[in-house]
Amino acid sequence: MHRTVRRAIIIGNGFAGAENQCYGLIRALGLSHRHSLYRVRRPKEGINKWLNWVPLSTHTRLHRIKSQLFDPHSIVSDQSDILEADPELIASKASETFGKDGPLLVVASGRDTISVASSVKRLAPDHVFTIQIQHPRSHLSRFDLVISPHHDYYPLTPEGKKQIPWFLRGWITPRQPPRKNVVLTLGALHQVDSDALRCAASAWHDELASLCKPLLVVNIGGPIRHCRYGADLAKQLTASLMNVISTCGSVRISFSRRTPKQVSEILVGEFHNHPKVYIWDGQDPNPHMGHLAWADAFVITADSVSMLSEACSTGKPVYVIGAERCTWKFAYFHKCLQERGMVRPFTGEENIAKTWTYPPLQDTREAAEHVIRALAERGWNLQP
Numbered sequence: 001m002h003r004t005v006r007r008a009i010i011i012g013n014g015f016a017g018a019e020n021q022c023y024g025l026i027r028a029l030g031l032s033h034r035h036s037l038y039r040v041r042r043p044k045e046g047i048n049k050w051l052n053w054v055p056l057s058t059h060t061r062l063h064r065i066k067s068q069l070f071d072p073h074s075i076v077s078d079q080s081d082i083l084e085a086d087p088e089l090i091a092s093k094a095s096e097t098f099g100k101d102g103p104l105l106v107v108a109s110g111r112d113t114i115s116v117a118s119s120v121k122r123l124a125p126d127h128v129f130t131i132q133i134q135h136p137r138s139h140l141s142r143f144d145l146v147i148s149p150h151h152d153y154y155p156l157t158p159e160g161k162k163q164i165p166w167f168l169r170g171w172i173t174p175r176q177p178p179r180k181n182v183v184l185t186l187g188a189l190h191q192v193d194s195d196a197l198r199c200a201a202s203a204w205h206d207e208l209a210s211l212c213k214p215l216l217v218v219n220i221g222g223p224i225r226h227c228r229y230g231a232d233l234a235k236q237l238t239a240s241l242m243n244v245i246s247t248c249g250s251v252r253i254s255f256s257r258r259t260p261k262q263v264s265e266i267l268v269g270e271f272h273n274h275p276k277v278y279i280w281d282g283q284d285p286n287p288h289m290g291h292l293a294w295a296d297a298f299v300i301t302a303d304s305v306s307m308l309s310e311a312c313s314t315g316k317p318v319y320v321i322g323a324e325r326c327t328w329k330f331a332y333f334h335k336c337l338q339e340r341g342m343v344r345p346f347t348g349e350e351n352i353a354k355t356w357t358y359p360p361l362q363d364t365r366e367a368a369e370h371v372i373r374a375l376a377e378r379g380w381n382l383q384p
Contacts, residue, residue: 009036010022014042020191040110041085090120091127098126131143135153156177188309192314215249215252218237219288220259233301240321244352247350256304319343
């Protein structure tokens with residue numbers, strides 16, 4: 001029994017994109033109903049929003065000192081139902097229950113979770129198997145397995161090296177090729193698999209099955225540091241959609257929480273009365289999974305690795321707008337997708353009724369297979 005992994009915990013940072021990757025891996029391993037969520041808690045009020053660059057432990061201590069000195073009544077217990085990610089408590093429980101429940105699988109994602117997950121591994125090395133999703137930048141041996149997108153190693157490519165000034169090369173990470181305990185993926189992990197798509201197709205059948213074909217789904221994210229855009233891209237997208245809409249049966253547009261108001265207003269102003277177009281208003285239920293199941297093609301802004309990864313897992317045509325605005329490793333990510341035939345630039349000259357195929361992106365399933373093999377090397381097995 002003590003060699004069988006049949007339970008897991010997720011150490012999250014409160015960001016949906018990072019935590020969704022953990023849930024995706026847990027789902028692929030068959031442990032969706034046998035896990036608990038712990039979350040790191042970084043202070044966010046007032047001046048704290050400017051201290052995100054400070055290590056989590058230091059930031060927390062600074063916040064407590066500030067509160068004790070200036071506002072002692074502000075120190076209250078967190079009322080959230082989500083457990084706080086205390087590495088000593090997690091490690092202690094893992095060790096105490098090892099004989100009865102077997103090893104504990106620890107899955108974490110995001111910068112703030114690195115110190116917690118590595119501490120759990122240090123405190124209970126014989127009783128846990130730690131997986132860090134997204135590159136932790138240094139000391140990869142702190143984890144049993146690291147799952148990192150291939151573009152995180154862009155600084156080691158010939159193109160990447162040319163973009164780094166010589167005096168900064170000692171500071172840019174990673175500085176070494178991936179080690180044996182590193183699993184490389186093309187995109188982000190997620191929860192979209194064949195079972196999820198079948199369930200979504202059934203759940204959204206009444207609303208989406210009767211729409212005229214082909215159904216084009218447009219997913220719009222928001223600008224990031226290495227992929228900046230605003231009203232200019234919204235106008236470009238609007239013009240391109242108007243050019244191809246005659247080849248579409250239906251169009252459904254969704255915005256994310258990151259979408260700038262000026263971007264959404266331009267598209268809503270142009271299409272809110274168009275008979276072929278539906279614009280999701282942001283209210284529940286979220287049609288995202290239904291769109292993945294029923295769409296015939298996608299148009300996605302270049303900023304979102306997660307949305308692109310999910311869409312490419314369906315094997316359906318994916319058009320990208322704004323990739324030319326991406327720099328650094330995000331430009332490399334788009335180059336890799338195009339080289340594999342998974343995405344094409346959205347130019348406004350497409351016939352959406354014409355399709356193409358490619359092997360669906362299966363990063364999450366392949367990462368789960370790596371986990372199972374790594375567990376076997378340690379003499380442990382997985383019980384879904």
